[in-house]
Amino acid sequence: MSYPGIVIIGGGPAGMSAAVAIATHGLTCTIVDEGFDLGGQIYRKPTNPACAPAPHPRGEGLRAEVARLGEHINVRTGDSAWGIFDGLRVAITSPDECTELLQPQAVILAPGAHELVPPFPGWTLPGVMTPGAAQILTKTMGVAPGKRVLVAGTGPFLLAVACQLIDAGVHVVSVLEASPRSAWLTLPLHGFRTPAILDEGLAYLTKLARAHVPVRYGRVVVAATGETELNAVEHAPVGAEWFPERNHIETEQVDTLLIGYGFVPRVQLAQMAGCDLELRPDIGGWIPVRDRNLATTVSGIFAAGDGAGVAGSLAAALEGQLAGMAATQFLGAIDEATFTAARHTIEHELARLRPLRSALDKISALQPGLMSLVRDDTIVCRCEEVTWREAREAVCAGSTTYRSLKMTSRAGMGACQGRFCWPFLSRLVAAEVKCPLADIGPPSARPPLGPITLGALASGLQDK
Amino acid sequence: MTDTTDVVVIGGGAIGSSVAFALARHGASVTLLDVSTPGRATSASAGGLWSLGESLGLGCGVILHTAQKGAGDGPAPLPLTFMDFLWESNLRFPSLAAELRTLCGIDIEAEAATGLLYLVYDEEQERHANRIIEWAGSDHGCVEKWTPQHIHNRDPLITYDLRGAIHFPGDNQVNPMLLTEALKRGACAKGARFIAEARVRAFQCSNGRVVAVESDKGTIACGAVVNAAGAWSAQIARLANIEIPIHPVRGQIVCTEALQPGTLRSNLSTRDCYILQKAHGEVIIGSTTEYCDFNIGVRYQDMCNLAAGAIRAVPALRNVMVKRTWAGLRPGTPDELPILGPAVELENFFHATGGFRTGIVAAPLTGEVVAASVLGQTPKFSIEPFLARRFQSLVA
Amino acid sequence: MHNDVRTMEIEFTLDGQTVCCPEGLTVAGAMFHLGRRSVRMTARTAAPRSLFCGIGVCCDCLMQIDERASIRACMTLVQPGMRVVSGQGAATVALEA
Numbered sequence: 001m002s003y004p005g006i007v008i009i010g011g012g013p014a015g016m017s018a019a020v021a022i023a024t025h026g027l028t029c030t031i032v033d034e035g036f037d038l039g040g041q042i043y044r045k046p047t048n049p050a051c052a053p054a055p056h057p058r059g060e061g062l063r064a065e066v067a068r069l070g071e072h073i074n075v076r077t078g079d080s081a082w083g084i085f086d087g088l089r090v091a092i093t094s095p096d097e098c099t100e101l102l103q104p105q106a107v108i109l110a111p112g113a114h115e116l117v118p119p120f121p122g123w124t125l126p127g128v129m130t131p132g133a134a135q136i137l138t139k140t141m142g143v144a145p146g147k148r149v150l151v152a153g154t155g156p157f158l159l160a161v162a163c164q165l166i167d168a169g170v171h172v173v174s175v176l177e178a179s180p181r182s183a184w185l186t187l188p189l190h191g192f193r194t195p196a197i198l199d200e201g202l203a204y205l206t207k208l209a210r211a212h213v214p215v216r217y218g219r220v221v222v223a224a225t226g227e228t229e230l231n232a233v234e235h236a237p238v239g240a241e242w243f244p245e246r247n248h249i250e251t252e253q254v255d256t257l258l259i260g261y262g263f264v265p266r267v268q269l270a271q272m273a274g275c276d277l278e279l280r281p282d283i284g285g286w287i288p289v290r291d292r293n294l295a296t297t298v299s300g301i302f303a304a305g306d307g308a309g310v311a312g313s314l315a316a317a318l319e320g321q322l323a324g325m326a327a328t329q330f331l332g333a334i335d336e337a338t339f340t341a342a343r344h345t346i347e348h349e350l351a352r353l354r355p356l357r358s359a360l361d362k363i364s365a366l367q368p369g370l371m372s373l374v375r376d377d378t379i380v381c382r383c384e385e386v387t388w389r390e391a392r393e394a395v396c397a398g399s400t401t402y403r404s405l406k407m408t409s410r411a412g413m414g415a416c417q418g419r420f421c422w423p424f425l426s427r428l429v430a431a432e433v434k435c436p437l438a439d440i441g442p443p444s445a446r447p448p449l450g451p452i453t454l455g456a457l458a459s460g461l462q463d464k
Numbered sequence: 465m466t467d468t469t470d471v472v473v474i475g476g477g478a479i480g481s482s483v484a485f486a487l488a489r490h491g492a493s494v495t496l497l498d499v500s501t502p503g504r505a506t507s508a509s510a511g512g513l514w515s516l517g518e519s520l521g522l523g524c525g526v527i528l529h530t531a532q533k534g535a536g537d538g539p540a541p542l543p544l545t546f547m548d549f550l551w552e553s554n555l556r557f558p559s560l561a562a563e564l565r566t567l568c569g570i571d572i573e574a575e576a577a578t579g580l581l582y583l584v585y586d587e588e589q590e591r592h593a594n595r596i597i598e599w600a601g602s603d604h605g606c607v608e609k610w611t612p613q614h615i616h617n618r619d620p621l622i623t624y625d626l627r628g629a630i631h632f633p634g635d636n637q638v639n640p641m642l643l644t645e646a647l648k649r650g651a652c653a654k655g656a657r658f659i660a661e662a663r664v665r666a667f668q669c670s671n672g673r674v675v676a677v678e679s680d681k682g683t684i685a686c687g688a689v690v691n692a693a694g695a696w697s698a699q700i701a702r703l704a705n706i707e708i709p710i711h712p713v714r715g716q717i718v719c720t721e722a723l724q725p726g727t728l729r730s731n732l733s734t735r736d737c738y739i740l741q742k743a744h745g746e747v748i749i750g751s752t753t754e755y756c757d758f759n760i761g762v763r764y765q766d767m768c769n770l771a772a773g774a775i776r777a778v779p780a781l782r783n784v785m786v787k788r789t790w791a792g793l794r795p796g797t798p799d800e801l802p803i804l805g806p807a808v809e810l811e812n813f814f815h816a817t818g819g820f821r822t823g824i825v826a827a828p829l830t831g832e833v834v835a836a837s838v839l840g841q842t843p844k845f846s847i848e849p850f851l852a853r854r855f856q857s858l859v860a
Numbered sequence: 861m862h863n864d865v866r867t868m869e870i871e872f873t874l875d876g877q878t879v880c881c882p883e884g885l886t887v888a889g890a891m892f893h894l895g896r897r898s899v900r901m902t903a904r905t906a907a908p909r910s911l912f913c914g915i916g917v918c919c920d921c922l923m924q925i926d927e928r929a930s931i932r933a934c935m936t937l938v939q940p941g942m943r944v945v946s947g948q949g950a951a952t953v954a955l956e957a
Contacts, residue, residue: 034916034935041915047937048884085764101764114917124920126897126910133914133934141889142882146897228908229897266917382912382920385904397568398649400660401500407507407641408570410744415721415787415919415930444502446788447762450916453928454720454749455782457771460764621953721930722903722950745903745950780953783928 004030004074004102006327007090009081009269010110012040013313014305014320016062018108021324023072027333029324030074030102031066032081032092034450038063040112041132042313046140054139058317083447084273088300091460093452099460106300106327109270110320113263113284113306116366117153118424119380119388120373121223123259127230131161131258138168145170146256150233152176152221153260154364159204159215161258166211173254174214176235178242178261178370181217183363190359193352197314220244222373224257233257242369262364263310264423268445270308273298279438282361283309285423286442293326293343294319302327315353322346371427381421383414391425395432402429402440415451418443469495469657471838472677473690473816474664474700477506478640478824480692481647482831483816483838487690488654490839495684496651497662497677503760505694505823508715508792510740510748511640512731513557513825515550516607516632517580518542520596522733541599545849546801550822552845553829557638560828567653570646573639573743580635581615583734583777584627593630605634619729621780637731637740640824647827664693667704673812674704688812688838695758695793697817706809709855710817713796715751716762718770721785722746728778736773739781746787749774753794753821762789796820797855804830804850805837814838815852872942887933887944888914888921899923899933900947923947927954 005028008015015031016038022029031038037045043059046052053060066073076092083091090102115130117123127146131153134145144165150173151162162172177184191198208215222244223234233252236244263284267277270288275296277286287309288296296303304323305316322343329339374380374388381391386409394409402425405411411425412418418425426440448457473484476498484496514522521541541547561574584593593609600607610629615622652658662681667674667689676685693700695712722745731740741747749770752763767789775782795817797803802818816834819826833843868883874894881890888911891899898908899921912920914934922930925944929951933944 036937046884047886048882048889050882050884083764085761089764091764099768114913114915124907124909126899126908129910129912130914133911136914136934137889137892137911141885141893143885143889143892145892229910382918385902385907398645398652398658403500403507404645404660408645415785415922416917417788420913420918446790447767448786448789451721451785451787451919451922451930451932453782454718454771454775454784454786457718457768457786458775458782460768461772723929724950724952727953784951784953785928785930 004104006030006106006108006331007032007102007104008108008110009090010040010112010305010307011035011038011075011077012042012110012112012305013058013062013317014110014307014323015040015108016066017317017320018110018304018324018327019073020062020065020069021321022328023069025325025328025333026072027328027331028072028074030076030104032076032079032090034080035077037077038066038075044136044140048141051140051142058313062317080450080452081269082449082452084269087273087298091447093456097453097456097459099452099456101460106302106330107273108323108327109288109301109303109307110305110316110323111266111269111307113265113310114419115260116262116264116423117259117420118261118370118373119378119421120221121375121378122225122230124379124382125224125226125230126228127226127255128224128257128259131158131260134256134258135161135164138164138170142168144168145258146254147171148173148254149256149258150174150176150252150254151258152235154178155260155262156201156204156360157260159201159208162213163204163207166207166213172211172213173252174216175208176219176221177215177217178220178238178367179217179363184217187356187359191356194356197356220370221257221259222246222249230255230257238369242367243372244369261366261370263306264419265307265309267307267442268417268449270296270301270303271442271445272447273301275301275303277442280309281437282365283311294323295326295330300330311353311357315350315357318346318350366423371424380424381411381414383416384410386411391428395429400429400433402426402443405429412443417445467495467682468685469493470686471495471688471690472497472684472686473692474677475692475694475697476644476648476658477504477692477694478644478647478827479694479816479819479830480690481644481651482827483690483692483834484651484656485647485654486831486835487838488651488656490835492839494651494656495686496648496656496658497664497679498658498660499663500661501696503695503758503791503793505792505794505819506640506644508717508790509640509824510717510738510750511638511643511742511824512580512635512738512740513554513637514580514632514635514731514733515554515825516547516600517582517635517733518822518825519547519550520599522582522596542800543849549829549845550825553826554634556828557636564646564650568646568649570642570649572643572646575636575638575743578636578729578731580632580731580733581610581619581629582632583622583629583732585735586627589735590627596630607632621728621778622732623777623779635731637742638824639743643824643827647831664700664703669704669810672810674810688814690814690816690834690838692816694817694819694823695795697795697815701807704810704813706807706813708803708815708817708852709798710795710803711755712758712793713820714754714756714759714791714793716766716770716789716791717748717750718767718774718789719749719787720747720781721787723784732777734773734777736776737770739774739777747781747784758793760791760793762791794820794823802826802830802850803852804834805847805852808853808856870938870940872938872940872944874944875946881938885938887923887925887936887938890938891933898946901949903950906949924951929953
């Protein structure tokens with residue numbers, strides 16, 4: 001086994017920035033990322049050569065930096081990091097099913113986030129997917145997600161994806177934003193220190209207007225219908241807490257629904273490593289507890305980017321840089337004064353981004369009405385196909401913990417390890433036993449984080 | 465707040481729930497206290513009902529005896545009386561399953577004809593297998609040798625690269641979580657009260673008796689206490705100044721994605737691991753047997769070993785996805801036998817612990833005999849060999 | 861939506877039939893390209909499923925690829941000659957030759 005140096009999990013803006021910071025100070029690092037190339041989700045490169053490379057100057061800049069420092073940066077894209085053992089040992093499996101254990105002196109977790117979609121009738125139908133999934137199809141493969149597309153949920157990401165679909169020639173019917181327009185109109189007050197980001201948002205709105213795609217505020221999707229694929233979406237106006245007004249339902253004939261209500265940090269590796277977590281619903285849910293240097297509660301493990309609290313790609317890159325320097329200092333390769341000065345600059349930059357981000361977080365905060373969309377036969381756990389009736393009956397019959405709910409109903413026992421049903425089911429149990437959401441705890445994270453074959457696992461034996 | 469109950473049962477795992485169910489059936493007022501501690505043996509268990517396999521020393525996976533004593537002639541069987549105890553308990557599953565289904569609508573997935581196959585790879589294991597058949601005698605169904613062809617006819621995915629197997633026809637399986645949930649709800653249906661997250665903090669004693677249990681969810685005055693806290697039962701006992709030699713023994717497990725039902729018909733035991741397919745399709749591969757205090761982490765190397773062991777027995781599993789891995793803590797005793805019945809130190813404090821590798825199969829009978837003991841009746845099966853006093857010299 | 865770059869077509873099999881897609885597509889992308897958005901039927905309710913999260917987390921788009929029972933179609937690039945099978949219920953394993 002070659003010396004991995006500092007292992008960075010995730011090759012998005014946070015991971016690449018961390019690698020650049022580490023390599024600049026003369027240390028070696030290894031980036032492990034399941035993707036086909038560096039960039040993460042935000043700076044994802046087209047895999048189909050027929051697709052125009054995305055105009056991501058920041059992403060290209062970081063990739064170029066990583067390439068320039070290639071001597072110090074070992075890039076392992078395609079490899080999946082699926083477990084952390086005995087503190088800092090990282091188990092990874094390659095696409096050709098070889099498993100090995102990396103034994104670095106420090107680890108930086110920069111795994112990013114996945115999208116949040118609460119259950120509603122019809123959400124398992126083919127044609128219903130996250131905006132992110134459609135973005136990847138369109139931007140990196142040149143494949144359209146469908147013919148008539150409705151985009152719904154909350155947050156500026158919806159606008160970005162809708163614009164990309166329009167650029168790709170896909171017919172976007174409309175964009176439904178759950179929060180009221182009045183909330184969005186306050187954004188300039190919070191974003192005056194980051195005008196470029198506001199401009200970006202305005203550009204999306206202008207493009208949608210030119211393409212005659214209405215953005216309708218204060219509406220949520222209440223159901224998706226279709227036999228074997230999606231063919232219609234029902235949506236309704238909502239009040240303050242996003243409870244739909246069911247007597248004002250509109251039906252729209254579409255074959256594709258892109259739906260996302262924000263992002264959830266991917267904290268499972270931090271959990272496996274034994275890092276303390278805290279519940280921060282405002283930035284996505286459970287996140288690792290970190291100090292000022294982005295060190296987690298486990299010595300030698302740092303966490304950066306959306307995977308440690310959703311804050312967007314600019315903040316992620318800054319955090320990655322800070323975590324990279326902190327890990328470098330942890331190993332004694334930079335002195336305290338240099339590090340403190342660098343940290344000061346980074347903290348200043350992060351502070352500049354914060355007001356707009358906090359305002360966005362407030363606007364898009366998950367509201368209880370969204371948890372009221374399920375019907376008796378709605379699947380709440382996609383993996384194990386557990387319905388709302390079954391989950392509720394398990395709770396009524398005495399499943400007073402998320403654990404016992406899992407054991408009796410199998411909800412949350414599937415391949416995604418509860419990552420998609422937890423936001424909903426944890427609230428169900430908390431409401432039932434009248435305890436704070438934090439008491440329910442995060443879904444347990446068990447190796448392997450992603451599916452690997454038994455053969456791949458057995459191959460790890462050759463490694464000491 | 466002070467409640468009053470006849471019996472407080474501490475621990476809502478398979479054993480505690482079974483004791484509560486048996487007591488409630490006898491009309492006693494029961495309060496079952498539980499804490500959802502990660503690593504409980506019940507939730508970690510594979511649910512094999514291997515009354516013979518385990519008591520004859522297969523260890524169904526890695527064997528503690530071998531580790532402790534050095535390989536020698538291979539592990540020895542546990543005492544005959546324990547084999548009888550497990551056999552008796554195992555026989556109760558069909559009627560228990562029917563009763564629980566009627567009572568609380570839960571199917572505990574007790575399978576009647578799975579059978580356990582001990583795969584014999586080499587000459588040494590063949591000698592061991594012959595001894596096992598001798599030990600089993602003729603009182604416990606038809607334990608017999610199977611040829612590779614016979615094995616292949618029943619379970620075509622099992623490797624041909626072996627000498628044969630021993631077939632234990634009565635050793636089947638159950639869903640341990642559903643068993644426990646059903647026993648718990650069955651107890652409640654018979655009047656028992658279940659209190660979740662009620663960690664026991666202290667016992668109030670007077671004149672050599674426990675008079676009340678203090679928990680996070682209040683103090684409960686009681687006539688008797690049953691300690692069914694599994695791997696944590698020594699700690700519970702210590703709160704009452706009682707010493708019992710219970711140690712957590714970790715078992716790590718690898719679980720695959722769900723496969724079509726019937727992909728693997730038999731439960732398998734090999735020298736590397738056990739392998740069984742559950743009703744919902746997942747294949748469970750277990751398990752290590754190791755002292756590691758209360759650490760419930762899984763170890764990389766152990767998982768790799770279990771995976772390799774499973775592939776050796778069933779090569780087609782190579783392409784199957786690992787869904788998750790976990791570890792649980794069994795309550796182990798120095799002689800691998802449970803600790804049941806009255807404590808030496810306090811007259812109304814009872815043990816129902818030390819289930820080690822066989823807590824699930826032993827649960828039905830354990831519930832009955834401990835309930836009888838608490839209620840002052842003569843248990844249908846003598847618990848003499850399992851009394852705590854056998855360790856008096858050890859813990860003194 | 862395509863550039864003028866000439867791309868290679870890749871041949872693979874889907875449920876035993878030979879099909880083609882441009883290079884650089886994931887198996888999930890190829891399914892969409894072929895107009896087959898449903899990638900499998902579930903085990904419990906035999907309901908169709910498709911691409912959902914797109915980044916390998918939800919495990920909805922599992923397909924049998926080159927004899928491996930449950931591969932995430934969104935995380936796997938189509939390779940020439942790849943054998944892709946849309947799942948019907950729980951995974952199956954084949955006897956090894």
